[in-house]
Amino acid sequence: MSRLSWIKKALEVGVVTRKYPFEHVEIPEGSRGLPEFDSSKCIGCSACANVCTPDAIRVIDDLNEGVRRVEYFVGRCIFCGRCAEVCPVSAIKITKEFELAYKDEVKFIIELKLVKCSNCGKSFTTTRHLNYVLGKVGEGIPELITLCPDCRRKLTINSFITPGGGIV
Amino acid sequence: MVDVVKLLYDVLGVRILRHEVIKGGVIIDVKPEDLGDVVRGITEGLGGIYTVVVGVDARGIDGKYHNIYVFSLDNLKTYILIRVRLSPEDPKVESITPIVKGANWGEREVKDLLGINVLGHPDPRTLILPDDWPSNTYPLRKEFNYYVRPKPSNLGSSYVPKRSEEVVALPYGPYHPLLHEPEYFELHIKGETVVDVEYRGFHVHRGIEKLGESRLTYNQIPFVAERICGICGFVHSVCYCQAVENAAGIEVPERALYIRSLVLEVERIHSHLLWLGVACHVLGFDTGFMHAWRIREPVMYLAELLTGSRKTYGINLVGGVRRDVNKDSIEKVVKILKNVKEEYDYFVRSLTSVKEVIKRLEGSGILPKSEAISYGVLGPVARGSGLKRDVRIDHPYAAYKDVSFKVPIYSGCDNMSRLMIRVEEVYESISIIDQLIDKLPSGPIMSEDVEVPEFKEGFSGVEAPRGEDVHYVITGRFSKVYRWKVRAPSYNNIPALKVMLHECPLSDAPLTIASIDPCFSCTDRLVVVDVVSGKKFKVDFRTLARRGRL
Amino acid sequence: MSIYKKSIWVFHLNTGSCNACDIEILDVLTPYHDVERFGIKLVASPRHADALLLTGPITREALSKVVDALLAVPEPKLVIALGSCACGGIWYDTYSTLGGLNELYKVLKEEYGIPEPPTVRVPGCPPRPEAIIYGVALALGIMKQKYSTTKVRVE
Numbered sequence: 001m002s003r004l005s006w007i008k009k010a011l012e013v014g015v016v017t018r019k020y021p022f023e024h025v026e027i028p029e030g031s032r033g034l035p036e037f038d039s040s041k042c043i044g045c046s047a048c049a050n051v052c053t054p055d056a057i058r059v060i061d062d063l064n065e066g067v068r069r070v071e072y073f074v075g076r077c078i079f080c081g082r083c084a085e086v087c088p089v090s091a092i093k094i095t096k097e098f099e100l101a102y103k104d105e106v107k108f109i110i111e112l113k114l115v116k117c118s119n120c121g122k123s124f125t126t127t128r129h130l131n132y133v134l135g136k137v138g139e140g141i142p143e144l145i146t147l148c149p150d151c152r153r154k155l156t157i158n159s160f161i162t163p164g165g166g167i168v
Numbered sequence: 169m170v171d172v173v174k175l176l177y178d179v180l181g182v183r184i185l186r187h188e189v190i191k192g193g194v195i196i197d198v199k200p201e202d203l204g205d206v207v208r209g210i211t212e213g214l215g216g217i218y219t220v221v222v223g224v225d226a227r228g229i230d231g232k233y234h235n236i237y238v239f240s241l242d243n244l245k246t247y248i249l250i251r252v253r254l255s256p257e258d259p260k261v262e263s264i265t266p267i268v269k270g271a272n273w274g275e276r277e278v279k280d281l282l283g284i285n286v287l288g289h290p291d292p293r294t295l296i297l298p299d300d301w302p303s304n305t306y307p308l309r310k311e312f313n314y315y316v317r318p319k320p321s322n323l324g325s326s327y328v329p330k331r332s333e334e335v336v337a338l339p340y341g342p343y344h345p346l347l348h349e350p351e352y353f354e355l356h357i358k359g360e361t362v363v364d365v366e367y368r369g370f371h372v373h374r375g376i377e378k379l380g381e382s383r384l385t386y387n388q389i390p391f392v393a394e395r396i397c398g399i400c401g402f403v404h405s406v407c408y409c410q411a412v413e414n415a416a417g418i419e420v421p422e423r424a425l426y427i428r429s430l431v432l433e434v435e436r437i438h439s440h441l442l443w444l445g446v447a448c449h450v451l452g453f454d455t456g457f458m459h460a461w462r463i464r465e466p467v468m469y470l471a472e473l474l475t476g477s478r479k480t481y482g483i484n485l486v487g488g489v490r491r492d493v494n495k496d497s498i499e500k501v502v503k504i505l506k507n508v509k510e511e512y513d514y515f516v517r518s519l520t521s522v523k524e525v526i527k528r529l530e531g532s533g534i535l536p537k538s539e540a541i542s543y544g545v546l547g548p549v550a551r552g553s554g555l556k557r558d559v560r561i562d563h564p565y566a567a568y569k570d571v572s573f574k575v576p577i578y579s580g581c582d583n584m585s586r587l588m589i590r591v592e593e594v595y596e597s598i599s600i601i602d603q604l605i606d607k608l609p610s611g612p613i614m615s616e617d618v619e620v621p622e623f624k625e626g627f628s629g630v631e632a633p634r635g636e637d638v639h640y641v642i643t644g645r646f647s648k649v650y651r652w653k654v655r656a657p658s659y660n661n662i663p664a665l666k667v668m669l670h671e672c673p674l675s676d677a678p679l680t681i682a683s684i685d686p687c688f689s690c691t692d693r694l695v696v697v698d699v700v701s702g703k704k705f706k707v708d709f710r711t712l713a714r715r716g717r718l
Numbered sequence: 719m720s721i722y723k724k725s726i727w728v729f730h731l732n733t734g735s736c737n738a739c740d741i742e743i744l745d746v747l748t749p750y751h752d753v754e755r756f757g758i759k760l761v762a763s764p765r766h767a768d769a770l771l772l773t774g775p776i777t778r779e780a781l782s783k784v785v786d787a788l789l790a791v792p793e794p795k796l797v798i799a800l801g802s803c804a805c806g807g808i809w810y811d812t813y814s815t816l817g818g819l820n821e822l823y824k825v826l827k828e829e830y831g832i833p834e835p836p837t838v839r840v841p842g843c844p845p846r847p848e849a850i851i852y853g854v855a856l857a858l859g860i861m862k863q864k865y866s867t868t869k870v871r872v873e
Contacts (some may be wrong), residue, residue, distance in 0.1 A: 051388070082483045103839075230773065307813050370779065
């Protein structure tokens with residue numbers, strides 16, 4: 001092995017440069033890039049926000065407008081893919097996009113309408129989330145499904161105390 | 169395990185108040201007054217080597233502060249954890265640095281972050297916190313609110329280096345035009361020979377341990393742990409998961425252990441190829457740098473195929489892994505590794521035939537064996553000085569008990585030994601990957617039962633490309649960790665530079681600093697003081713490397 | 719930014735990152751991606767640079783040094799923030815960091831009265847070498863930003 005072995009190797013290998021952006025680059029399957037949100041499926045359960053480590057997905061209830069806002073900020077994301085794993089309705093898909101540089105901030109926002117308690121008027125969940133749960137358990141008890149958890153609790157206990165009254 | 173407990177009682181007698189056996193080690197409680205005798209008993213009597221010092225604000229558990237000193241008994245395959253309990257009003261303890269030189273930084277850190285007073289320490293300056301941090305504010309105490317940030321003041325650095333009388337005073341306000349990453353080495357030289365070195369680091373201190381205790385749950389911490397280091401992040405993620413699994417008694421399925429070991433070895437290959445490129449660059453041999461990184465690129469593609477990302481893999485969770493490998497991936501792995509091995513072979517034979525490279529590396533940066541034991545150095549630095557230390561054999565974890573491999577040991581104690589060790593470890597890693605693929609078992613990849621009980625302790629060590637990495641975890645309430653301590657391998661290796669750079673020619677200094685493989689950009693700022701002529705000049709790493717080239 | 723249509727010289731400034739983004743910067747110089755075919759090179763002094771390549775959440779210990787390096791780059795200058803840490807990532811609220819580039823610009827405005835320089839941010843943890851090349855092309859005005867904010871209200 002002499003010094004000429006370096007020159008020999010360089011001539012043998014030739015040019016290995018991949019001339020991006022004038023050439024297409026091959027990215028393996030399963031590589032994690034930008035997540036894609038399907039607003040027709042989202043129910044606003046905030047499982048993705050609970051599991052997100054850098055708080056890139058935030059869920060805030062805006063009571064003035066009566067909506068729950070699910071907000072994703074691309075600058076904070078670490079591209080781990082946990083949100084897609086825990087979503088119960090598969091509304092999040094991980095794509096292979098990597099061209100994400102920006103000058104103006106990029107946020108993906110979904111706003112879902114909130115349900116108001118028929119007794120006290122407080123907002124406690126979204127219409128879609130309520131329908132999703134009813135779809136799994138059946139019709140439910142009609143007097144209870146439009147009440148917030150606090151009013152529901154009070155009504156149930158009252159029905160035990162007041163003889164002959166209330167829910168079975 | 170019974171042997172170890174009996175041995176401890178034979179050597180230490182009534183000084184042990186009580187003991188507890190955990191997975192992989194033994195915890196013994198002693199009185200603060202007996203600490204010096206106990207440490208001497210373990211290091212001189214049993215041959216234990218210093219590993220780490222952990223301070224815990226345990227006022228939520230038993231109303232006191234704890235200080236835990238960890239030593240490793242390699243031949244018996246256990247860790248010994250010595251715990252002292254200190255009073256909450258005025259926590260103080262005697263320093264063990266006069267006995268064990270490696271504990272220097274650990275005790276300064278406990279004083280900075282928790283306010284535990286260490287009496288008799290030879291160098292009690294601030295180590296970790298920024299220079300403009302308000303005094304009497306200790307971040308790791310439980311009353312320090314995570315969401316409150318003291319306002320930074322933009323004063324210059326007030327760091328005072330320690331130097332002997334004949335050195336001229338330096339301007340140490342760091343307004344310098346050449347900056348790559350703020351780490352501050354100060355070499356004191358006489359003529360062309362280095363006599364001493366000062367180090368002001370920890371510019372990358374981000375407060376990870378406080379973050380882990382505050383707003384994250386058990387399964388979110390592996391993603392944070394991976395971002396501690398940008399080259400060997402997966403090691404931290406595996407070590408944390410193993411510590412929690414040891415504390416909670418969770419059994420990880422076999423297939424998950426094999427997948428973890430496979431990805432760990434892929435990381436070792438890419439880290440050593442990166443280091444070889446950087447070492448060539450420091451020597452002035454840019455052709456070698458470009459060829460080494462050309463060979464490394466298919467390994468990054470391999471990692472992306474197996475895990476989904478080039479660098480931060482993100483496949484670890486407590487109880488197993490979250491992504492499986494299928495047959496197509498495995499066939500591609502075998503094919504790519506075969507190509508990498510051929511190219512690597514050619515590269516190594518070409519590199520070792522260049523006489524100038526051999527002459528620069530041999531005989532420089534000497535670290536004698538006795539100093540290596542006293543500082544507790546790890547990884548290729550320890551194995552280059554003749555110490556037989558490798559966590560995969562001393563404290564086996566994951567799937568390493570099922571594969572057979574050789575650990576290269578050299579007694580040259582110089583830069584050449586460390587290079588040859590890293591070169592041979594790549595061949596061993598390729599062989600380990602082949603064996604793992606052959607024996608890969610089928611089955612689930614995640615454990616069924618992932619219940620984590622409260623207030624249990626766990627300790628785990630993993631062999632990173634740079635040495636032994638340890639994590640210590642105390643589990644807490646509501647799915648949160650009570651205390652999480654990380655000790656990376658470069659923490660033990662950097663103080664040993666004082667010995668390696670003593671009486672070293674100035675042109676060999678950058679190569680010696682690079683040969684311990686610190687995190688890549690942390691040795692970038694040096695101030696060179698010529699003691700004899702009284703001249704002082706600032707220089708950056710590139711210029712110094714150019715001065716040291718042929 | 720039309721003055722930047724030719725090759726720019728870049729100064730790499732690490733403000734306390736884990737080094738993954740810095741290794742990807744070195745990767746962009748190596749034969750597989752070879753950014754030197756556009757004429758871009760790394761320089762040793764901020765006085766010679768056109769653009770600043772910044773990685774890491776700004777730690778408190780490194781703050782004064784970062785401000786000095788930023789002020790030393792001559793006008794007109796450009797800042798490219800690489801990685802999710804600089805855009806405000808995991809470390810946005812720890813005690814020892816500022817938490818990203820927005821906070822640094824606030825400090826510059828309050829203490830020194832300096833306006834914000836033109837900035838391009840490249841998210842990713844770490845961003846691929848091809849994403850870095852796309853970010854630089856966006857800064858030079860050769861390519862356009864691909865994504866923008868979207869807002870959808872559903873029933």
